[in-house]
Amino acid sequence: MRSLRRRREGTIDYWPGFVDALSTLLLVIIFLLSVFMLSQFFLSREITGKDTALSKLNRQIAELTELLSLERAGKAEDDDQISQLRAGLTGAAEDRARLQAMLDRQRAGAGDSGAATAAAGAALDDERRLSREALARVELLNQQISALRRQIAALEQALDATESRDRESQTKIADLGKRLNLALAQRVQELQKYRSDFFGRLKEILGTRPDIRVVGDRFVFQSEVLFPVGSDQIDDAGRAAVDRLAAAVLDLEREIPPEVAWTLRIDGHTDARPISGGRFRSNWELSAARSIAVVRRLAEDGVSPRHLVAAGFGEFQPLEEGTSEEVHARNRRIEIRLTDR
Numbered sequence: 001m002r003s004l005r006r007r008r009e010g011t012i013d014y015w016p017g018f019v020d021a022l023s024t025l026l027l028v029i030i031f032l033l034s035v036f037m038l039s040q041f042f043l044s045r046e047i048t049g050k051d052t053a054l055s056k057l058n059r060q061i062a063e064l065t066e067l068l069s070l071e072r073a074g075k076a077e078d079d080d081q082i083s084q085l086r087a088g089l090t091g092a093a094e095d096r097a098r099l100q101a102m103l104d105r106q107r108a109g110a111g112d113s114g115a116a117t118a119a120a121g122a123a124l125d126d127e128r129r130l131s132r133e134a135l136a137r138v139e140l141l142n143q144q145i146s147a148l149r150r151q152i153a154a155l156e157q158a159l160d161a162t163e164s165r166d167r168e169s170q171t172k173i174a175d176l177g178k179r180l181n182l183a184l185a186q187r188v189q190e191l192q193k194y195r196s197d198f199f200g201r202l203k204e205i206l207g208t209r210p211d212i213r214v215v216g217d218r219f220v221f222q223s224e225v226l227f228p229v230g231s232d233q234i235d236d237a238g239r240a241a242v243d244r245l246a247a248a249v250l251d252l253e254r255e256i257p258p259e260v261a262w263t264l265r266i267d268g269h270t271d272a273r274p275i276s277g278g279r280f281r282s283n284w285e286l287s288a289a290r291s292i293a294v295v296r297r298l299a300e301d302g303v304s305p306r307h308l309v310a311a312g313f314g315e316f317q318p319l320e321e322g323t324s325e326e327v328h329a330r331n332r333r334i335e336i337r338l339t340d341r
Contacts, residue, residue: 194256198338201248212241215319215335223270223290223332230278232289234297242294245336246301252338253304261341264298265309266291269335271328272315288312294334 199214211222226238234242249264256262268287280286291310299305318331 194252194260194262194338197255198248198252201251217337218267219336220319221334221336222329223334224329226294226334227290230275230280230286232280232286232293234293239297242297243301246298246303249298249303249307250301253307263307263309263339263341264303265311265337265339266294266298267335267337268294268310268312269317269319269331269333270315271331272318272323273328282314284312284314284316286312287314290334 199219211225213220221241225241226234228235268289268291270283270287272283275281275283275286280289288310289312291312295305295308295310298308315331318327319333320327320330
């Protein structure tokens with residue numbers, strides 16, 4: 001116990017000093033805060049005073065600006081009034097000058113009135129002279145118009161006579177047309193008669209063969225009667241048939257009057273199968289070559305070439321449509337037609 005008491009008596013107590021230090025620090029902080037608050041107060045008052053002064057200055061500037069605008073507007077109005085006054089003054093000066101010039105002219109005209117009267121009299125005399133000349137010209141024009149009217153009347157009479165002759169000519173032309181049509185119809189009938197006779201003789205000469213027949217106004221030979229397959233050279237049997245045909249045509253030439261225009265047209269036709277090889281590039285060329293060969297043979301037999309026409313139609317005008325061998329055979333043909341030119 002005694003030792004414990006000794007230790008307690010020997011220990012130093014720091015707490016009072018610490019409390020004093022904290023109190024002192026607190027007082028310093030309070031002092032600083034007070035100083036800061038005071039400085040803020042005075043600074044706020046200073047700033048508020050400056051803002052008030054600035055607002056007052058702005059109001060004064062606005063008032064001065066408005067006064068300046070009013071002054072400028074007043075100056076512009078004054079300038080306009082001055083311009084108007086100047087324009088009025090200029091117009092007055094011009095009016096004064098114009099009136100002065102008129103006055104001068106009137107004064108000068110008073111002295112020249114006698115000369116003006118004389119000039120007016122001379123002008124009146126000229127007008128009278130021109131009036132007399134105009135009347136003379138009008139009289140001359142009236143005479144010319146009368147002469148023109150007489151000429152027009154004569155022309156109208158001549159025109160009426162011409163129209164009358166024209167009507168007569170039209171009547172004659174119509175009558176001639178009727179006669180011509182009648183003559184042509186008679187010639188056509190004659191040609192029809194000769195065609196019938198010609199086909200009748202051909203039937204007698206060539207006989208009744210299935211490969212030679214009459215189709216409408218055409219006498220039809222199957223190509224095999226005259227030509228080998230794919231050739232334009234008439235074979236022996238074909239030449240004999242063409243020679244018999246030439247004999248019938250020669251008889252027809254002797255019977256038909258010279259004034260009847262007629263032709264014997266030889267048309268070549270092929271089937272639709274294309275040519276492969278040979279010297280002909282198309283059925284068209286083959287059909288034309290065959291018709292020309294027949295025409296050439298007829299001419300050699302004495303038929304006049306001016307009555308002969310050769311034409312090739314290729315496969316484009318078949319007698320029948322189809323692809324059978326019989327149809328192809330019937331479409332390969334030489335047609336003979338007696339027509340007018």
